Amino acid sequence: MLLPTSLVGSYPQPDWLIDRESLSKRFPPRVRARELWRVAPKWLEQAQDDATLIAIRDQERAGLDIITDGEMRRESYSNRFANALDGVDLDNPGTALDRSGHPNPVPRVVGKIRRRHAVETRDVAFLRANTDRQIKFTVPGPFTMAQQAQNDFYASEREMALDYAAAVNAEIRDLFSAGADVVQIDEPYMQARPEKAREYGLEALNAALEGVEGKTAVHICFGYAAIIHERPAGYSFLPEIKGCSVQQVSIETAQSNLDTSALAPLRGKTIILGVIDLSTHEVESAETVAARIRRALPYVDADKIVIAPDCGMKYLPRPVAFGKMKAMADGAAIVRAEVR
Numbered sequence: 077m078l079l080p081t082s083l084v085g086s087y088p089q090p091d092w093l094i095d096r097e098s099l100s101k102r103f104p105p106r107v108r109a110r111e112l113w114r115v116a117p118k119w120l121e122q123a124q125d126d127a128t129l130i131a132i133r134d135q136e137r138a139g140l141d142i143i144t145d146g147e148m149r150r151e152s153y154s155n156r157f158a159n160a161l162d163g164v165d166l167d168n169p170g171t172a173l174d175r176s177g178h179p180n181p182v183p184r185v186v187g188k189i190r191r192r193h194a195v196e197t198r199d200v201a202f203l204r205a206n207t208d209r210q211i212k213f214t215v216p217g218p219f220t221m222a223q224q225a226q227n228d229f230y231a232s233e234r235e236m237a238l239d240y241a242a243a244v245n246a247e248i249r250d251l252f253s254a255g256a257d258v259v260q261i262d263e264p265y266m267q268a269r270p271e272k273a274r275e276y277g278l279e280a281l282n283a284a285l286e287g288v289e290g291k292t293a294v295h296i297c298f299g300y301a302a303i304i305h306e307r308p309a310g311y312s313f314l315p316e317i318k319g320c321s322v323q324q325v326s327i328e329t330a331q332s333n334l335d336t337s338a339l340a341p342l343r344g345k346t347i348i349l350g351v352i353d354l355s356t357h358e359v360e361s362a363e364t365v366a367a368r369i370r371r372a373l374p375y376v377d378a379d380k381i382v383i384a385p386d387c388g389m390k391y392l393p394r395p396v397a398f399g400k401m402k403a404m405a406d407g408a409a410i411v412r413a414e415v416r
Contacts, residue, residue, distance in 0.1 A: 080141035085214040086388030087146030104152035106182040139405035154216035163187040170226020175268040191243035197254040204255030217263035219277035234276035241283035252290040260293040270313035293324035307332040315341040328386040340375040350386035359399035365407025378415045383408040
C-alpha cells in the first residue's frame with residue numbers, strides 16, 4: 077500500500093490505568109515510577125492488557141495500517157527496557173541532565189550492561205494475537221540510554237553505549253521472532269546531543285542492528301511537545317543517518333514546519349513522516365494532513381513514505397488523539413488517490 081499509516085509508538089493510557097495528571101507534571105521517568113500506576117500490582121498486567129486492547133481497537137477504528145501496542149505497559153518509552161538490564165543499581169539511582177537541561181533521576185550503571193532475558197516479547201505476542209494488521213514495536217536506542225544513565229562503571233560512554241547496543245540487538249531479534257513486522261529504535265538524544273552522536277552514536281546504532289533480519293526504523297525527534305515546547309528550525313543530526321543500516325527514519329515535520337528539503341539526503345530510505353502536530357489539542361482536518369504530506373513528495377518517493385504523528389501521542393487526551401489519528405488516515409487517503 078502507498079502511504080501506510082502508523083503511530084510512532086505511544087497512545088494515551090486510560091486514566092483508570094495511570095495517573096496522567098502526575099505523569100504530565102514531571103519529565104519522562106528514566107527509573108521505575110510504580111507510583112504512577114492506579115492498579116494494584118496483583119492486577120496490573122491484566123489491566124495493561126485491557127488497555128492495550130483499547131489502543132489496538134482505536135487504531136483499527138481510525139483506519140491505521142500498522143498497529144502498535146500504544147506502549148500501555150510503559151511509564152516512559154525507555155525505562156521499561158533500560159531498568160530490566162543487568163549492571164543497573166535499581167535501589168540507588170543516579171542523576172543526569174535531561175534534554176531540557178534539568179537534572180533527572182536515571183539508572184546508575186555499576187556493572188556491565190547485559191540483557192538477562194527478553195523484556196518485551198510477551199508484549200509483542202499479545203499484540204500479534206489481537207490484530208490481523210501489520211504490527212510495529214519500539215525499543216529505546218543504545219545511544220539514548222547511555223545519555224539517560226549515570227556511568228559509575230565504564231571507562232567511556234562509548235563503551236557503555238556499545239554494551240547497550242548488544243542488549244538492544246538481542247531484544248530486536250527476539251521481537252521479530254515473537255511476530256513484529258517492524259521494530260523501531262527510539263533515539264531522540266541523537267538530535268539533542270549531536271556532537272556525541274557523531275562521536276559514537278551511529279556506531280552504537282549500527283551495532284544494535286548488526287545481523288538483524290527484519291524491517292527496522294529509527295525515531296529521532298525534538299522531544300515530547302507537552303514537555304519541550306520550543307522547536308528548532310531544523311535537525312542537528314539527520315544526514316548522518318544515511319550511513320546507518322536502518323531502513324526507515326521517523327522525522328517530525330508538522331509542529332516545526334520543517335523545510336522538507338532536509339529529507340533529500342536520506343533518499344533511498346523510507347521516511348516515517350510526522351504530519352500531526354502534538355503541541356495543540358486542535359484536531360487537524362484531513363486536508364491539512366494531506367498538505368503536509370504533499371510537502372515531502374518532491375524529496376521522497378511516495379512508495380518510501382509512512383504517515384505518522386510527529387512523536388508519541390502519550391500526553392494527549394484520548395479523544396483528541398483519536399481524532400488526530402482519524403484525520404491522519406483520511407489525509408493519507410486523499411494523497412494516496414492523487415499519486416496512484
